[in-house]
Amino acid sequence: MDAKGAAAALLGVPVPGYEPVPAGENLSVMAMDTENSLREYLRIHLRIPFVTRLGPLAATFDFVADAAPGVREVLAVGKVCWEVRERNYDLVVVDAEASGHVVAQIASPRTIKSLVPRGPLRDQTTWMLGILDDPDCTGAVVVTTAEELPVTETVALVGRLRAETNTDVACVVVNAVEPDVGDAARTLAAEPWFTERCPQHSRSVMLSAARRTAQRESVAVLTGALPGVPLVEVPLHAETGAALATAVGGDLP
Amino acid sequence: MSPRVSVVCGSGGVGKTTTAAAIGLAAAQSGQRVLVVTVDPARRLAQALGAEGIGHEPVHVESGGTGTLQVSMLDTKAGWDALIRRHARDAASAERVLRNPLYDNITSRFVNSHDYIAMEQVNELSRRDDLDLVVIDTPPSRNALDLLDAPRRMREFFGGRLLQWLTLPYRSRVLSLASRPFLQIADRLLGAQFLGDIAEFFTLLQSMEAGFVRRAREVEELLSSERVGFTVVTTAEPAPAAEAVHMVEELRRRRFRVERIVANRVETGAVDEQLPGIAEVAPHVAVGDTVLVEGALVGIRAAHERRAAAVARHARQVEILGRTGADVAVVADAGTDGGPGALGAIAAAMPRG
Structure with a gap:
């Protein structure tokens, strides 16, 4: 959703568009964009086929979306839900927008409804x-x-998700956790001889x-x-996809 | 004399609020009259400056210097209400807008509403003659540049065709529908009543157009004036640093003045030391048996290698930040997070005056 191509780069494929591209066995990646989502929506649900003629659509649509709360958001969320409903995949992972916006996004069907x-x-x-x-x-x-x-923001985000949506908070992932050097290392590094001989290591x-x-x-x-919310800790520098998958994969509920 | 304005911006979680507090504190200590405005849940700024809860009204904080230091918090809702009251033709039409069921929903979402109010606040405060410096801690924006473009977007929104169409009388709207396929879709998708509700709200708002547009222009002019300087805060990790470089370029493209980059939480120090082997270490230390010393050395080596890697990585990023030509204030990592210690470290890295 917040695509600068970062997710694709981690998976080792060029920046994708709205059409999913394969990024390995059983793995596809796409970038959300509400204009294409609107086209698809119009084609599927309103049977409006003239998608190619909607040149000025983007600009006009921006204005509608600015004025009508929830419209832009519901197109993004709607596309995700559509893929789930059609059972096109076993799992749909959404790299969501930053925390300020994600609640409005998940809550958008409710906003539209009200x-x-x-x-x-x-x-819909x-x-x-x-x-x-x-x-x-x-x-x-x-x-x-x-x-x-970040912890304060996380607690606030979970609070807002619970207050403004009915979506379950599956877990909290704590990233970039500093490893424990161990008691022995701490003790040795603090010994007078060691701090004198190896000040840099001691520091x-x-x-x-x-x-x-x-x-x-x-x-x-x-x-x-x-x-009651499960915490999953990921150690510092598990930056590559494979290392992260190992760190996170097994523990995710 | 109108005050100078220092706008502190950057991506989320890089120490923006702490930097704003540090800039304010340093100026107050050197004798200036300073107001720091935050958009943060005020707890953090309050904590950094050792003050009790901060609200919409400025409160005084002890600066320990000859100047004065006040802090206040940005309140988007109150900001909008004030704006509506100011631009409305009369009290009755202001009340009609404020009571419209869509008001809260729309003002909290449309045209980067938070960003616009923050910029409005800058304009308002820049007229105060009882201050020497106003420091603005900007909202954590999805894209920090939305903030700067908010006045222009607000102006464009009021001049836009959609608003004109929405606020047309119904009959003319039907005629205009026939000529614009997209508007047909909007009508079909959202229903006439919803569009009607929106139209009513914007008709009210449109009566305030002149005021809004004039203010938005004023904000744009102020931002590019000599009195306003931007401080871009980042950490020295590659992703936020790249964002910061981009931010500096965009600020300059808009002819805004970049005062400095603050590179926060930079790992520093010499890291070229060789770790001695077990044979040299064992006789000198009380840690215990060889196995324990061996294990300790493994842990120490790992911690040192992590720091050495960070030192190299951060030095590279500070160099990249420096290539923008902006002054880079490097703040060494204090090892802990936030708090009064961090404030002092940032204040010390900042040139005074």
């Missing part, structure tokens, strides 16, 4: 909500780092330990604020 009294778009929201509200079908994965501000251990301590406090805040 604001638009009738019409085809309103009718019923099956979308059926998918988004079913915890066996849809789960939000909230990604954070173990720092104060590295001290900084790492301080970061680790601060992060543990942040994780404790998360655990305290979100009882």
Whole structure:
């Protein structure tokens, strides 16, 4: 959704468009764009085939979407739900927009339902909500780092998801967690002979330990604020797709 | 004399609020009268400056210097309400807008509404003659540049064809429908009543067009004036640093003045030391048996290699940031996150004056 091609780059394929491209066995990747989603929607649901003639559509559509709350969002969410409903895939993973926007996006079918009294778009929201509200079908994965501000934002985001949507929060992923250097390393690095002989190494251990301590406090805040939400920790520098898959894959609910 | 304005921007989670607080504190300590405006849930700024809760009204904070330091929080809802009241023809039409069922929904979403209000606030505060410096901590924008374009977009929205069409009387709208296929679709998709509700709201809003457009222009002019400087905050990791470079270029393209880049949480220090082997270490330390020392050295080596990699990575990014030609204030990583310590570190890295 927030595509700068980062997801595609991690999967080793060029920046995709709206048409899914294969990125390996059983794996496809696409970039969301609401204009194409609108075209597809019009073709499928309103049987309006003249898609090629909609040249000025983008500009005009921008204005409608600016004025009519929820319209842009529901086109993105609608496309995702459509792929789920049609069972085109076993799993649809959405790299969602930043936290300020994602709640409005997930809540958009509900927004449309409350604001638009009738019409085809309103009718579509019923099956979308059926998918988004079913915890066996849809789960939000909230990604954070173990720092104060991101943790505060994560707690706020989970609160808003629960207040403004019925979508289940499946888990919180804590990324870039500083590894534990271990008791022995900390003790050795603090010994007078060692700090004198190897001041640089001693400092590295001290900084790492301080970061680790601060992060543990942040994780404790998360655990305290979100009882019952599973936490998955990913160690620092698991940056490549394969390492991340190993770190995250096995633990995800 | 009107105050100078310092706009602090950058992607989320890079230490923007702490930097805004540090700039404000440093100026107040050198004798200036300063107001710091944040969009953050005020807790963080309050914490950084050692103040109790911060609200829409400015509160004084101890600066420890000869100047004065006040802080306040941006309130989007209150900002919109004030704007409507200011531009409405009379009190009655202002109330009609404020009570429209779509008002909250639309103002919280359309045309980067938060960004626009933040920019409005800048304009408002820039007229205060009891201040020397106003520091603005900008909202965490999906795209930080939306903020700068918000006044222009607001202006364009009011001049746009959609608004004209929406606010046409119904009969003319039917005629215009026939000539515009897209509007037919909008009508079919959303239903006449919803479009009608929106139209009513925007008809009210359109009566305020002149005021809105004039203000938006004023904000645009102010932003490119000599009095306003931008501080771009980033960490020295590749992704946020690339965003920062892009941000600096875009600011300059708009003829805005970039005062400095703050490279935050930069890993520094010498890392060329060789770690001695177990044979040299063992006789000198009390850690215990050889196996334990061996394990300790593995942990130490790993921690040091991580830091050495970070030092190299960050040095490279600071160099890239420097190529923009902007002043780069490098703030060393304090090892912990936020808080008064971080504030002092940033304030120290900033040139005074």
